[in-house]
Amino acid sequence: MRITDRIQKHVSENRTGMVYDLVFAIVWVSAVSFLFESVFTSAPTWAFYMFMLAGIPAYFGFFISLNLAREQES
Template identity: 60%
Template sequence: MTDADQIDESDADESLADRVRSHVEGNRTGMIQDLAFAIAWVTIVSLLYDFLFFASPQWVLYMFMLAGIPAYFGFFISLKMARAQQ
């Protein structure tokens, strides 16, 4: 979903650390956005489940967590559309 630069194929002589470093350099902004969204989503869902839906069965928590997948794509697609309109 993020706008990452095309990364070259890895060389046979390149170490694992070099490949990881190359991947992180090419996708740094997207990885930070993904991590921030995941932390925010899990925090909000956990707080909702602990304080608002405390009497609910545990599968409700799992459904809320699973709802994070379409929420993630919906958020970043709408963000991309808003940036395109500017």
């Protein structure tokens, strides 16, 4: 199996998950960038990077809670 076939198969199997990941990343980075450009203008750079890194647990927390809510609903 060629590499292009494997990539195509992977993308076709995980299409919606990849879209959700991309949308979450874009929203998180946009929100943090907006906050640090308009609200926290005098904050140190390390705080900006810590907020960016906080997106990792926020991502997992959001999707785990979403799955739990779906399970409780059914």
